[in-house]
Amino acid sequence: MKFFLDTANLDELKKGAAWGIVDGVTTNPSLIAKEGRPIVEQVRMICDIVDGDISAEVVATETKEMIREGHELSRIHKNIVVKCPLTRDGIRATKALSGEGIRVNVTLCFSAGQALLAAKAGAYIISPFVGRLDDIGWTGMELIRSITTIYRNYGYKTQVLAASLRSPTHVIDAATAGSHIGTMPFKVLDMLFNHPLTDKGLEQFLKDYNKVFQETPVAG
Ligand code: G3P
Numbered sequence: 001m002k003f004f005l006d007t008a009n010l011d012e013l014k015k016g017a018a019w020g021i022v023d024g025v026t027t028n029p030s031l032i033a034k035e036g037r038p039i040v041e042q043v044r045m046i047c048d049i050v051d052g053d054i055s056a057e058v059v060a061t062e063t064k065e066m067i068r069e070g071h072e073l074s075r076i077h078k079n080i081v082v083k084c085p086l087t088r089d090g091i092r093a094t095k096a097l098s099g100e101g102i103r104v105n106v107t108l109c110f111s112a113g114q115a116l117l118a119a120k121a122g123a124y125i126i127s128p129f130v131g132r133l134d135d136i137g138w139t140g141m142e143l144i145r146s147i148t149t150i151y152r153n154y155g156y157k158t159q160v161l162a163a164s165l166r167s168p169t170h171v172i173d174a175a176t177a178g179s180h181i182g183t184m185p186f187k188v189l190d191m192l193f194n195h196p197l198t199d200k201g202l203e204q205f206l207k208d209y210n211k212v213f214q215e216t217p218v219a220g
Contacts, residue, residue, distance in 0.1 A: 024052035057083035098122030
């Protein structure tokens with residue numbers, strides 16, 4: 001499973017990238033606005049930190065303008081994946097941009113039918129939002145299971161990116177459901193490291209070792 005960071009914050013991205021386990025980044029207009037810099041500038045800086053797919057979203061709502069923005073965003077860096085919303089105009093833009101060889105991440109997916117539309121339009125990635133479905137009393141993870149099954153049934157190449165993941169359990173469940181990618185806030189990635197038995201075990205190992213040896217095993 002590929003791990004993407006769902007943030008436009010450069011400090012978080014630097015910390016995550018230093019661990020060597022971040023495969024890409026997803027941004028959206030809300031996340032870009034939080035950082036206060038224009039999208040082209042912010043995304044260019046992100047591309048310098050993480051070497052992998054970097055999703056940058058259009059803000060237009062009409063096909064022609066989405067395509068124009070898509071062209072502009074894709075020129076920022078070779079790793080850019082243009083994000084289009086799952087609307088009628090967004091699907092038309094996805095079809096057109098994909099036809100030109102520009103990779104598109106179709107976002108704001110909340111049903112398996114919508115995911116089929118994106119695959120048929122040639123999307124590179126589909127982004128079903130797990131947490132936001134949970135928020136309205138649905139089981140968001142069911143959607144990931146349905147989409148991975150449908151895509152497998154028909155051999156669609158579109159990658160499933162589980163988005164709106166809010167906890168380590170969400171990440172594990174998305175992986176179990178066969179999601180190709182999980183995008184998560186930095187806090188969730190950080191939480192994946194934690195286990196009380198790891199801390200307790202390490203403390204005991206070091207205590208036992210230091211009782212017998214006072215020096216480090218390999219001379220510095
Ligand atoms: O990037 C889109 C998605 O991951 C947003 O998550 O927590 O705002 O629903 P959230």
